[in-house]
Amino acid sequence: MSFKPKDLKERILHRLQIAQGHLKKVLAMVEKDQYCIDVLHQSQAVQHAIKETDNLILENHLKTCVSDAIGNGKKNQAISEIMQVFKKNG
Amino acid sequence: MSFKPKDLKERILHRLQIAQGHLKKVLAMVEKDQYCIDVLHQSQAVQHAIKETDNLILENHLKTCVSDAIGNGKKNQAISEIMQVFKKNG
Amino acid sequence: MSFKPKDLKERILHRLQIAQGHLKKVLAMVEKDQYCIDVLHQSQAVQHAIKETDNLILENHLKTCVSDAIGNGKKNQAISEIMQVFKKNG
Amino acid sequence: MSFKPKDLKERILHRLQIAQGHLKKVLAMVEKDQYCIDVLHQSQAVQHAIKETDNLILENHLKTCVSDAIGNGKKNQAISEIMQVFKKNG
Numbered sequence: 001m002s003f004k005p006k007d008l009k010e011r012i013l014h015r016l017q018i019a020q021g022h023l024k025k026v027l028a029m030v031e032k033d034q035y036c037i038d039v040l041h042q043s044q045a046v047q048h049a050i051k052e053t054d055n056l057i058l059e060n061h062l063k064t065c066v067s068d069a070i071g072n073g074k075k076n077q078a079i080s081e082i083m084q085v086f087k088k089n090g
Numbered sequence: 091m092s093f094k095p096k097d098l099k100e101r102i103l104h105r106l107q108i109a110q111g112h113l114k115k116v117l118a119m120v121e122k123d124q125y126c127i128d129v130l131h132q133s134q135a136v137q138h139a140i141k142e143t144d145n146l147i148l149e150n151h152l153k154t155c156v157s158d159a160i161g162n163g164k165k166n167q168a169i170s171e172i173m174q175v176f177k178k179n180g
Numbered sequence: 181m182s183f184k185p186k187d188l189k190e191r192i193l194h195r196l197q198i199a200q201g202h203l204k205k206v207l208a209m210v211e212k213d214q215y216c217i218d219v220l221h222q223s224q225a226v227q228h229a230i231k232e233t234d235n236l237i238l239e240n241h242l243k244t245c246v247s248d249a250i251g252n253g254k255k256n257q258a259i260s261e262i263m264q265v266f267k268k269n270g
Numbered sequence: 271m272s273f274k275p276k277d278l279k280e281r282i283l284h285r286l287q288i289a290q291g292h293l294k295k296v297l298a299m300v301e302k303d304q305y306c307i308d309v310l311h312q313s314q315a316v317q318h319a320i321k322e323t324d325n326l327i328l329e330n331h332l333k334t335c336v337s338d339a340i341g342n343g344k345k346n347q348a349i350s351e352i353m354q355v356f357k358k359n360g
Contacts, residue, residue, distance in 0.1 A: 001120075001124060001126045001129065003123075009120065009123075012120055019113060020110070020114070020117070023140075024110070026106060026140075027103065027106045030091070030099065030102055030103055030106065030147075033091050033099075034091060036147050036148070036155060037151065037171045037172075037175065039147055040144055040147055040148065041178075043147075044144075044175070044179070047137055047140055050137055051137070053116075053133065054133050054134075055357055057126050058130065058353070058356065059349060059353050062349045062352065063345070063349055065126060066340075067340050067345055070336075071341075079329060079332045081127045082127075082332065083325065085127065085134070086325065086328065086359075087325055089356075145263065145266065148263070148266065149263050152259045152262065152263075156250075157250050160246075161250070165243070173238070173239050176235065176266065176269075177235055179266075181300070181304060183303075189303075193297060193300055196293070196297045199293060200290070200293055200294070200297070203286070203289060203290055203293060203320075204290070206323075207286045207287070207290070210279065210282050210283055210286065210327075214271060215271060215335075216271045216327050216328070216330065216331035217331065217351045217352075220324055220327055220328065220355045221355070223327075224355070224359070227320055227321070230293075230316060231317070233296075233313065234310055234314075237310055238310065240306065241307065241310075245305075245306060261307045265307065265314070268314050269314070
């Protein structure tokens, strides 16, 4: 993976660290027997943070690798890889 | 949150720790510039693990808190809380 | 299914008819070779309308059938049915 | 939208008609007060059929319009359109 713009890598890592922090809190909340609904909201915050990172990675992938692949006659493989990710997400 | 059966708490914590391990690997993969599609698959594994935990927590919530709430005339609040979680998930 | 309040049935049917209208438009757009992205947005509108109907049905189900089931010692089956729906949605 | 292979259009239209049939059945089930959980399963079948159509349309879009756009210097707009669809789906 190459990142464009270059600071994108830092932004992705930063968001993943935030997701890690949220996930650590989910564990602490279960550990302390906190209210299920509050745990579920915290867990959904983790998933939201991870999904935002996925979107950044996918957008970067389209702008770099996929664009190169289409230029280099490797279009079909690149598209089939994206579709696999997209189908799992649905 | 009270857990039924009692070992459910251990099972939930165990799965959350697995999700933490997967998420740590996502960070390492981004750090090492690994292939975007591989990072996205790893990230989807994290989300899958977290969703399985959510399902365990929600099922436990229905069996304990919600059942109590319905017995105690607090049905509407309990249902509105579940619907909030459900709507965010869609 | 019994509906509470009674006009809920009309509201659900009305929204489903809206979803039918949107879906018919998706077909017409594909028929006329319209731009893929526009078709996808229209299709997502259908899915959004159907999900809103699902939420109304699920909320009604929790308020009526599930509450009755919990009062009648059929809690486990009722909860397992809801979890099945919830898991498919994730 | 241009379709590759040409019979793809027929396949997409066929699946959308199946989704229409399923949706019509959801309406009939609500009309006849059938069991909520059965209605929800039927409704999820509609959504599944529509999502499969979306995937066919998106894959075709990547293979035709997006590949052309990348060749014609319209990469950024094409990618931003896909990301919009992808984000709504999450």
